[in-house]
Amino acid sequence: MTVPFEPASETLQAAHQWFAWFHRHPELALHEFETTRKIIEVLQNYSIDLLPNPLQTGVFARIGGYRPGPKIALRADIDALPINEVTGLPYASEAPGRMHACGHDFHLTNLLATAIELKKIERELEGTVLLIFQPAEEAEHGGEQVVDTGILNGVEAIFGLHVKPELPTGVVGIRSGNFSAAVDRIYVTFHGKGTHAAHPDSGRDVIVASGEFIVSAQSIVSRNIDPFEPSVVSLTRIESGTTWNVLPDTALLEGTVRSFHKKVRDKVKQRLQEIVSGIAAVHGISGELRWVDGAPAVVNDERLTKLVERVAKNQGIKVTDVAPSMGGEDFSCYQQVIPGVIFNIGVGCPYPVHNSKFKADLRALEASVPLFVSLVHSYFEGSASDGQTLLS
Numbered sequence: 001m002t003v004p005f006e007p008a009s010e011t012l013q014a015a016h017q018w019f020a021w022f023h024r025h026p027e028l029a030l031h032e033f034e035t036t037r038k039i040i041e042v043l044q045n046y047s048i049d050l051l052p053n054p055l056q057t058g059v060f061a062r063i064g065g066y067r068p069g070p071k072i073a074l075r076a077d078i079d080a081l082p083i084n085e086v087t088g089l090p091y092a093s094e095a096p097g098r099m100h101a102c103g104h105d106f107h108l109t110n111l112l113a114t115a116i117e118l119k120k121i122e123r124e125l126e127g128t129v130l131l132i133f134q135p136a137e138e139a140e141h142g143g144e145q146v147v148d149t150g151i152l153n154g155v156e157a158i159f160g161l162h163v164k165p166e167l168p169t170g171v172v173g174i175r176s177g178n179f180s181a182a183v184d185r186i187y188v189t190f191h192g193k194g195t196h197a198a199h200p201d202s203g204r205d206v207i208v209a210s211g212e213f214i215v216s217a218q219s220i221v222s223r224n225i226d227p228f229e230p231s232v233v234s235l236t237r238i239e240s241g242t243t244w245n246v247l248p249d250t251a252l253l254e255g256t257v258r259s260f261h262k263k264v265r266d267k268v269k270q271r272l273q274e275i276v277s278g279i280a281a282v283h284g285i286s287g288e289l290r291w292v293d294g295a296p297a298v299v300n301d302e303r304l305t306k307l308v309e310r311v312a313k314n315q316g317i318k319v320t321d322v323a324p325s326m327g328g329e330d331f332s333c334y335q336q337v338i339p340g341v342i343f344n345i346g347v348g349c350p351y352p353v354h355n356s357k358f359k360a361d362l363r364a365l366e367a368s369v370p371l372f373v374s375l376v377h378s379y380f381e382g383s384a385s386d387g388q389t390l391l392s
């Protein structure tokens with residue numbers, strides 16, 4: 001699409017109302033029942049085809065397919081966080097202890113408004129657009145569950161966006177390659193022998209062992225990983241003992257590992273295992289590492305990244321590079337199956353996401369909706385004429 005696309009003002013006005021509703025009614029991962037109901041209601045009002053979804057929450061829908069062409073997917077996550085909102089907004093959360101503090105209400109509103117605009121020109125679309133309203137991004141592996149439904153069969157590319165309060169409203173932040181890190185969880189348990197604190201020689205001390213483990217675990221990044229490969233090992237919780245004069249017999253430590261490349265992820269896991277076993281052996285106790293795989297790293301497809309940059313610039317949207325983040329995003333689950341790109345949209349706010357005062361500047365929809373619509377057009381037009389030109 002060479003001429004910049006402008007969404008109808010009624011669509012943007014409606015989008016503001018949907019946003020206010022979603023913001024008032026935040027729901028946590030896998031409990032997005034009212035959110036799902038509302039998304040379906042809006043889509044049905046505009047006669048958009050719903051697709052079967054075997055999951056309890058989330059919505060799949062489809063636009064186009066009247067003309068031959070590729071099938072692409074647009075994804076928005078829909079869950080909120082267990083945070084008490086203190087924005088003072090007129091449409092602040094009505095659910096105590098729950099808040100759309102990561103902007104997923106913006107993401108899903110953006111996708112609804114995009115869908116409404118695409119629906120108007122559905123018969124002209126040279127391809128099919130799949131809409132994925134994904135549950136449970138913040139927890140509970142929603143992306144993985146969606147992929148497991150097989151919804152991506154026949155889909156050749158996927159696009160997503162995430163709000164970024166640090167960027168001015170309506171500015172696109174994008175990066176090819178590493179975008180956000182793999183997020184894994186670790187649990188370490190030491191079992192020793194409890195005893196009177198005055199007679200440590202009668203027991204097997206898990207507290208001293210835990211201290212050594214904490215220090216040694218910090219040597220993994222500094223001594224075992226290539227300094228040019230980003231990684232983090234953070235221990236975030238320690239539980240052991242009940243009082244001052246008893247040496248406990250167990251200690252539990254919990255934490256997270258962040259990385260981008262599989263070889264780094266595997267190396268950290270291997271070293272943690274060796275350190276737990278080694279320290280346990282030194283102290284004559286048993287030690288166990290439980291590693292829970294989270295979402296892999298988001299690695300943006302280079303050709304799709306260039307397409308977003310080009311379409312955004314054609315729309316008159318400012319585009320800027322963003323640094324990779326050690327935070328996580330389960331958009332990566334889709335990228336394990338098909339090429340995809342997720343980018344940031346600025347919503348200018350002094351508070352970060354996951355903060356109780358975070359609020360998104362809705363004027364960002366004036367950039368994000370036309371960008372999404374235009375992306376679909378450009379992808380289809382490029383595929384119809386010469387995919388290589390489009391995506392080179």
Ligand SMILES: [Zn+2]
Nearest residue numbers: 102138353354
């Ligand atoms: Zn979040």
Ligand SMILES: [Zn+2]
Nearest residue numbers: 102103104162
């Ligand atoms: Zn998020």
